[in-house]
Amino acid sequence: MVDVTPVEPLQLGLEGMPRRLFACTPSRLTTWQDCPRRYRLTYLERPPGVRGSAWAHKTLGAAVHVALARWWSEPRARRTPLTARTLLERAWPRAGGPPDGFADDAQSAQWRVRAGEMVERYAATLDPDDEPVAVERTVSMRTDALALSGRVDRLDRRGDELVVVDYKTGRTPAADDDARGSLTLGLYALAAARTLRGRCTRVELHHLPTGRVVAHDHSDASLAAHLARAESLADQATSATEDVAAGTDADLAFPPRTSSTCGWCDFLRVCPAGQAAAGAPRRPWDGLAAALPTSDEAA
Ligand code: SF4
Incomplete structure (x- = not known):
């Protein structure tokens, strides 16, 4: 799935004034959630942080x-x-x-x-013959706190409802809970419903290497929980940005959050904490081993 919202610095609200809407994609929110330092280097640094080579x-x-x-x-x-x-x-x-x-x-x-x-x-x-409602479609929505947009791989119609379809090419098939727990898919369902003025509660991960489909039918409550989570993440990211503007050290406001994904991070070269966690450096093509099963495995 490709994000489409232009990268832009946050505008800070004046004291006592309501904050501006937080313009974001789901990817921006999940980047903050995964690692505040990577969030800063991706979305706030000017000029942007130096990325590693292509993968x-x-x-x-x-x-x-x-x-x-x-x-x-x-x-x-x-x-x-x-x-x-x-x-x-x-x-x-x-x-x-x-x-x-x-x-x-x-x-x-x-x-x-x-x-x-x-x-x-x-x-x-x-x-x-089963024409999708939309392919690579940008959907968007606004709440009191967010101006959210992003591009959905495919939107199907099943009966009276829209269905979010997301393609996956990684080797590991999506787990049963992945569709239910995905903040990105939940937000896309909400934004698709808003943009196309229809009901959209079902989200599906289509794992291409195996053909496996993992789906979840959201309730209004579970979608509301995703939205509340998104607004909370936006609030945290905005507060960190405001803290830096007020004089807090950027590394304190946006600390590294190391994990098993550090080895694949575009900013590993400029992140000592990530380097310590990542172990041996990965070559740009090392992810291929995890990208597709062999022909025998796929059969
Ligand atoms: S290498 Fe790890 S800790 Fe450093 S910015 Fe990337 S994800 Fe964050």
């Missing part, structure tokens, strides 16, 4: 998303599994282009084939 597994994921989005733009007769593979090939970065995280052209070509097989298998499960 090959992210390049793969982006190409898959592009291919599946374009598949629905094809004429009905061309919505075939083979077309999905062709679109993946077209979306794949060309040899000699900008850095894409692959070790070399041979490795890139090998993974292009595997990703092509994956989208072909997935497209074979789709009904080309």
